Amino acid sequence: MKKLLSRLLILALSLEIFSLLNLPSVYAVSANLYLSPANLSVNLNSEFTIAVRADVNGGQTNAVQANLSYPTALLQFVSIDTITSAFDIQAENTGGSGSVKIARGILTPKTGDQLVANVTFKGISTGAANVSFASGSNVVDGGSAIPLTTTPGTYTVTSTQEGNWVNKIVINLSLPDVLQGNLISKVSIIGESPEYSVDLKPGTTSVTLTIPDGVFAVSSLTKKLKLATEKSLTRVVDFIPNAKELTINVGSIKLGDINSDNAINSIDYSILISSYMPKNDTKADLNLDTVVNSIDYSMMLANFSGVGD
Amino acid sequence: MKLFDDYLKENINFLTAVLALIILVEATFITSLFLPERFEPIKKKVTSSLTKKPVVASLTLTKGATSYKVGDSFEVGVTLDTQGNKTVGTDLVISYDKDKLEVVDAEAAKEGIQIKGGSLYDTVATNKAIKKEGKIYFAAIASPGKPEFSGKGVLATIKFKAVKAGEALVQADHKIGSTIDSNVVTAAQKDILTRVENSLVSIVQ
Numbered sequence A: 001m002k003k004l005l006s007r008l009l010i011l012a013l014s015l016e017i018f019s020l021l022n023l024p025s026v027y028a029v030s031a032n033l034y035l036s037p038a039n040l041s042v043n044l045n046s047e048f049t050i051a052v053r054a055d056v057n058g059g060q061t062n063a064v065q066a067n068l069s070y071p072t073a074l075l076q077f078v079s080i081d082t083i084t085s086a087f088d089i090q091a092e093n094t095g096g097s098g099s100v101k102i103a104r105g106i107l108t109p110k111t112g113d114q115l116v117a118n119v120t121f122k123g124i125s126t127g128a129a130n131v132s133f134a135s136g137s138n139v140v141d142g143g144s145a146i147p148l149t150t151t152p153g154t155y156t157v158t159s160t161q162e163g164n165w166v167n168k169i170v171i172n173l174s175l176p177d178v179l180q181g182n183l184i185s186k187v188s189i190i191g192e193s194p195e196y197s198v199d200l201k202p203g204t205t206s207v208t209l210t211i212p213d214g215v216f217a218v219s220s221l222t223k224k225l226k227l228a229t230e231k232s233l234t235r236v237v238d239f240i241p242n243a244k245e246l247t248i249n250v251g252s253i254k255l256g257d258i259n260s261d262n263a264i265n266s267i268d269y270s271i272l273i274s275s276y277m278p279k280n281d282t283k284a285d286l287n288l289d290t291v292v293n294s295i296d297y298s299m300m301l302a303n304f305s306g307v308g309d
Numbered sequence B: 001m002k003l004f005d006d007y008l009k010e011n012i013n014f015l016t017a018v019l020a021l022i023i024l025v026e027a028t029f030i031t032s033l034f035l036p037e038r039f040e041p042i043k044k045k046v047t048s049s050l051t052k053k054p055v056v057a058s059l060t061l062t063k064g065a066t067s068y069k070v071g072d073s074f075e076v077g078v079t080l081d082t083q084g085n086k087t088v089g090t091d092l093v094i095s096y097d098k099d100k101l102e103v104v105d106a107e108a109a110k111e112g113i114q115i116k117g118g119s120l121y122d123t124v125a126t127n128k129a130i131k132k133e134g135k136i137y138f139a140a141i142a143s144p145g146k147p148e149f150s151g152k153g154v155l156a157t158i159k160f161k162a163v164k165a166g167e168a169l170v171q172a173d174h175k176i177g178s179t180i181d182s183n184v185v186t187a188a189q190k191d192i193l194t195r196v197e198n199s200l201v202s203i204v205q
Helices: A002-021 A266-274 A292-301 B002-010 B012-039 B039-046
Strands: A030-036 A039-043 A048-067 A075-081 A091-095 A098-125 A127-133 A137-142 A148-151 A151-160 A168-174 A182-187 A195-200 A205-209 A224-227 A235-239 A246-252 B057-063 B067-069 B074-083 B089-096 B101-103 B122-131 B137-143 B153-162 B165-171 B183-185 B193-195 B197-205
Touching: A030 A151, A039 A048, A039 B193, A048 A091, A048 A151, A048 B193, A075 A091, A098 A127, A137 A151, A148 B153, A195 B101, A224 A246, A235 A246, A246 B137, A266 A292, A292 B089, A292 B101, B057 B089, B057 B165, B057 B197, B074 B089, B074 B197, B101 B183, B153 B165, B153 B197
Parallel strands: A030 A148, A039 A151, A168 A246, B057 B193, B067 B197
Antiparallel strands: A030 A048, A048 A098, A048 A127, A048 A137, A075 A098, A091 A098, A127 A151, A168 A205, A182 A195, A182 A224, A224 A235, B057 B074, B074 B153, B089 B137, B089 B165, B089 B183, B101 B153, B122 B137, B165 B197
């Protein structure tokens, strides 16, 4: 009798373990969490709404957890609308910082394709924004998760309307008076592809970048302009590209970074000292007059201990 | 006519004095026009007045005697006067007559030929005499955090040996606006050197 009981117990435990390990196979149904529409072209600085839907193929569900992730550089979370949701009990309803979390339930299980919630975003910068379901997303029936597939969406933020491109950027700056040659400066907008090379001639107080349509969109999002000038500390300046023509004040170009490590310190000093006339190592020739002497040293000393952005 | 003759006779002393005065004024004028060019060419060569700008800083090269014999050694001092301006460094580029003068090495332990630096600044950035060019490159600076120099003092002393008879000019290269010669530099990255006094050395057998 004892032997029979122990065999039955082992069998029961085995079945339980099997059922736990093969949970998905227990269900004949599967669920799909998806975004509708899956693809959309939206205008820059415009809001758009996508539906988060749960489709229980041949089964039923009484709870849904939909966790979305989105690129903050391109999209801004606006709101979650659940008025028309099929699930009337709210467990979680948050959005922002690249994540949207919606958890809803209902006492009477729902079948078929159901709306979980509508989520509204704003396109803040041009580009293709992928919105996908993150880990923790689930479709549940009676406390058990239904095997799940998820379908992300792609929303392309464009700025096709006339006048929505930045065409001109004027960069105001100042150079040391003693500069006698041209400094090459690489100008770029961090996060944007083009890099512009400009010559800073003695006496230059501003440089103008001419940018064709389709390169850099007007937006209300803060951008960073980077000015990397040879032998100088790199400057990074925040600006908002909210007009076709922009003026950005960079300030003084700080020369003295001889070894290009974005700091002016004793290493630069030692390089300069070892390059003094009559050697004239051009690396340490800060005022570009072909000679390394106390003029160059005074330029470096004026910015000594400085660190670039 | 008679009246004029009478007038001359009566005022001969006065008229003679007036004439002498006129001659004296004219002579002074003519002298002022020609004498500096004719009789003081060397002075003009040695003193580089450069521009009519007020002197902001100066470098003066001085020697102990007016002439030396071939084989003699002598020193030329280089005095810096910043006229009270604070300076972070001074560059000295000296040209000398390499056929008549040789620089005597002041630091035999070091490679090359050096001149003797002063103590106006804490760091000597460069110190090199190049015989074949007849050039001396010297620079002294206040290194970061060290006091700047203002005032008057000996920047460097050059010891020469006279090797050939004749007149030999020792001059600090300088041109207003140029940054590749001698400079007296402020923290504001300005070269304030406006006057250089050079030195002419007479060498006899």
